[in-house]
Amino acid sequence: MRQSRWDALIARQPALFALILLVLSLVINFILQPNMFARETLNSNMRVFLPIILMAVGQAIVILGGGIDISVGSIVSIVNTVLATRVGLDGSPEKMWQYVFLSLLIGLLAGAINGFFISSLRLQPIITTYATSFLYAGFALFILPNPGGGIPADIASFYRNSTPLNLPLAFYVIALILLIWWYLSSTRYGKFLYAVGGKAEAAYETAVPVTRTQFMTYVISGFMAALSGIAITMLSGSGNADIGGPMTLNSITAVVIGGNALSGGIGGVAGPVMGAITLGIIQNIISFASIDTWWETFVKAAIIVVALAAPGIVNLFRRRA
């Protein structure tokens, strides 16, 4: 079969589809909300999107390496409950820093546990991280059985309201992540990651350290989930052990609309970042479309399923044509 120019373009630039979707959803949102690029509105959107963006970046790296991480939402919950119970509403900034540091360690440890079971014991990624997601969610609930606690208001408002050079804080975080990814993908580890995600057995035979490469993807994902947990805690200012659970599927959806293959080895990080923003904008559009509140959950879930199905539907039609 002759490859069309479009096919070749998509194959070389998997994120292009994500970019088109992003621009499309931005245009629709702009029509519904003409002031969306004003500094205040832009910032209030981006600060809400940032936790999912951070989580999607970690998820993207795990999926690139041929795995999947279902436990990210529960790691967010642990971080959120730790910060909300240990720092408290009247905690000092020093205390906040200490526990932010501890949160990052928790993320690394949780990721290392996942990585150990999956890469060293060779268990299936989906079922393993599903089991640990229950373990971690239980732990979060153990720390904070009922919603409550919080972090100091001025720290929360720093996250919510800082706009250096009139740009949302989230823009700087995203730029930093893309810069790190750009560097990482040029290193040996970056090459190993694509090799392992493409075909682990073949990678093993060509002396790629498969076990270590896979292990590191889960550690990175745990770390990004911890960052996501810190961000969402500063956004909400309070603690809730159930805060992370619903985020997991969104992070996977963001990676899929970002153009990465769920089977691994294809894609990058820029696509999933755009995918996460697109998801957030779709939620905006839903709330502007003034749908009956009773229908909101259904519509959101249906859009996620359709988004997940989109690459498959496109493939189905292309084969027919």
Next chain:
Amino acid sequence: MKRISISPPVAALLLAVILFLLSGLLPNGFGSDLDVARAQATNILRLAVFLGVIAAGQTLVIISGSEGIDLSAGSVVTLTAILTYILVNGIDARVVPALLVALAVGALVGLINGVGITFLKISPFVMTLGMSGVVTGAIIVITHGSVTGKVAPLMTRLIARPLSPALQIPNAIIIWILFGIFMWLLLERTTFGRNLFAIGVNRITARLSGVNVNGINLLTYSLAGALAGFGGFLLVGNTGVVHLQLGQPFLFPSIAAVAVGGTLLSGGKGSYWGTMAGAIVLTLITSLLTTMQMPDSVRRMVLGGTLLILISIYGRQRSLRQ
């Protein structure tokens, strides 16, 4: 290295017996009172019925391989329980139509799962998790947050009560035994069962030997949905009330029950007897933790840890060197 050759279902049953005997030693356990012990055992079996039936569909999709799993089972149970509750509304004559609706709605959700997984190549975990959200949304649309209805006296008599006062075994347990025989026949004595194991072992060889892989996959997910629907029907018949979180607590245990019963999570090998034993073990663990007054958080951690240990025993993939 010689492996200890004890089949997982038997091991699970032994574990259940040991756990049950140990539970008698707890401060508020049955101690040496045999009547209380028998009543407690019956009660645990009765509770295990619902988990066992919900885990039946899970067994089928897990045997079908290719990371098969059904995360929509919990919300399908809630949806069909609520539909049964609304449709029956206390009238005996409406029980059978309501059962058919429960089975059909479950099968429809399963069919959508199957289409997404088979033709759109979405991973089963992600597809069924997404559908779980859609079904939850549908429940909110249907109920608007509150449900009015009633179960029929016939359902209570057939499910919750014992067959006769002399025989103190609730009917639910008898239904489960019949259901177990049905599942055994389905898996071991039908073409569908043979093909299911075949696609679970290796889809390519199955296709080359003339098995309609896509058809079997679609049928498996539809059947799993219908069985979850049956679970919802039974559950509401037993509890007599519904709420919006009725089915969700059964989801994780349903997967763990299949794993405890020795069904390979990578597919191609397993049995429903194993799942039944697994359902008993998990119900026992849950009720033990409840008797020991452990909070929900500890229960979740124990369940998660149990599954993690089990897959470490049964779920290893081939080593890279092979």
